[in-house]
Amino acid sequence: MLNYNRIKMEVNKRKRIKHIGFDDFGFSVIGILILGIASTYLFNASIFGLSFIEVIITLGVMLFFAATYWFINRAVMIFLRNKFPDLKDSIQRIVLLFLAIITTVISVDFIGTKLFSYIGLNVNYNFQERGKALLSIIFISIMTMAIYEAIYFYVRLKKSVREEEQSKQAIIQAQLDALRNQAQPHFFFNTLNTLRDIIDQNSKEDAKEFVDKLSDMYRFLLEAGNANLIPLRDELKFSKAYIHIQSERFGDNLKLNWNIPEASLDAMIVPISLQLLLENAIKHNVISRAKPLEVNINIIDDCIVVDNSIQVKSTQLSSTKVGLKNIQKRYTLITEKSVKIVDNGNQFSVSLPLLKTSEQKNSHESIDN
Numbered sequence: 001m002l003n004y005n006r007i008k009m010e011v012n013k014r015k016r017i018k019h020i021g022f023d024d025f026g027f028s029v030i031g032i033l034i035l036g037i038a039s040t041y042l043f044n045a046s047i048f049g050l051s052f053i054e055v056i057i058t059l060g061v062m063l064f065f066a067a068t069y070w071f072i073n074r075a076v077m078i079f080l081r082n083k084f085p086d087l088k089d090s091i092q093r094i095v096l097l098f099l100a101i102i103t104t105v106i107s108v109d110f111i112g113t114k115l116f117s118y119i120g121l122n123v124n125y126n127f128q129e130r131g132k133a134l135l136s137i138i139f140i141s142i143m144t145m146a147i148y149e150a151i152y153f154y155v156r157l158k159k160s161v162r163e164e165e166q167s168k169q170a171i172i173q174a175q176l177d178a179l180r181n182q183a184q185p186h187f188f189f190n191t192l193n194t195l196r197d198i199i200d201q202n203s204k205e206d207a208k209e210f211v212d213k214l215s216d217m218y219r220f221l222l223e224a225g226n227a228n229l230i231p232l233r234d235e236l237k238f239s240k241a242y243i244h245i246q247s248e249r250f251g252d253n254l255k256l257n258w259n260i261p262e263a264s265l266d267a268m269i270v271p272i273s274l275q276l277l278l279e280n281a282i283k284h285n286v287i288s289r290a291k292p293l294e295v296n297i298n299i300i301d302d303c304i305v306v307d308n309s310i311q312v313k314s315t316q317l318s319s320t321k322v323g324l325k326n327i328q329k330r331y332t333l334i335t336e337k338s339v340k341i342v343d344n345g346n347q348f349s350v351s352l353p354l355l356k357t358s359e360q361k362n363s364h365e366s367i368d369n
Contacts, residue, residue: 020074020078020148020151020152021151021152021154021155021156022151022155024148027147028070028074031070031144032063032066032067032070033063033066034140035066035069035070035137035140035141035144036059036062036063036065036066036067037062038136038137038140039062039065039066039133039137040058040059040062064112065108065109065112068108068112069104069105069108069137069141070141070144072104072108073097073100073104073141073144073145074148076097076100076101076104077097077145077148077149080093080096080097080100081093081152087153087156087160090153094149097145097149098142101138101141101142101145102138104141105134105137105138105141106134109130109134109137209248213241213244213245214245217238217241217242217245220234220237220238220241227271228270228271228330228334229268229269229270229271229334229355229357230268230269230271231265231266231267231269232260232264232265232266232267232268232269232304232354233265233266235269235271235272235273235274235275236258236260236265238272238275239274239275239278240258242275242278242279243256243278246282250282250287250293252292253287253288253289253292253293254282254287254292254293255292255293255294255295256278256294256295256296256297257294257295257296257297258297259296259297259299260297260298260299260304264299264304264354267302267354267355267356268354268355268356268357269304269352269354269355270327270330270331270334270352273327273330273331273352274297274304274306274352276323276324276326276327277306277323277324277327277350277352278295278306279323280323280324281293281295281306281308281348284312284313285308285309285310285311285312285313286311286313287311291311293308293309293311294308294309295307295308296308299354300351302353302354303340303351303352303353303354304352304354305349305350305351305352306349306350306352307342307347307348307349307350308347308348309346309347309348310343310345310346310347310348324339324341324350327339327352331352331353334355335353335355337353337355338353339351339352339353
């Protein structure tokens, strides 16, 4: 029985929150008491000089009127909210509620007074005499309903802001998904070109080993595929696996200088971003015995910086034009920190910010959480 009552109370509480916007049980109890005491004063129903029973009856009558005013006005308010739920209908709803309060107070006072006179209480109804008191009660009732409406507006405003934020987050997440999905085919496209070159220039065993390494890399892509940020140590592992594959193709003509301190390995980075930079350096520059390519990877001012000398190829392979733009767009969506690109004609350098979870934009942080 106790559990049943507890469940029933919880259900009623949820209903109050659903219709009112907050649990107004305590607010209603206090409001009815204040309205009942105010009614006693306004109608000059003095309790001094009365017997105990007469005091109880007088206060009971006033609380009955107060509770009736309250719950009828509250029910009308809920009805109007269900009838006119949109914020654009607020003026219409408030005007109707205002008229309903006036009608309710006057009607309840008239009907209640007549009812009590029928059951033997000596009550003479005179609207002119009671008008001033009724006006005060109407004013108190309007103020009470105004508190309800203010809370309702606040709750609806919070809901509207939350829905707008969720909409923005959905758009950002869709853009990030599109960019992430764009980066992976870009990687696939370029690795197929590399595989073609290996098949043309190397043995079948080299091509088989390349495919094996490639399968390991795609395993990483699948595991990190849904993440917007990953630890630098994971991105380094992926990038070094990619470079290992390329070293089989270029040998000592491709040299990478990794200067990454241990303290930076837990920083966060956009997935496949470092690998894309290395891929672009290899793809767009001459790499030969006469012109070996040296790529430096350093940590400078909380950024991982990839730079290399520019050794433009006379003929370029077909390109999807995705790499750098993709990285820039993903960083723009995730953080206020931007990717920096420096091209002075001789040296090409790209700086990728290393991030903390707290440095993500608020909307994107909500997505991850």
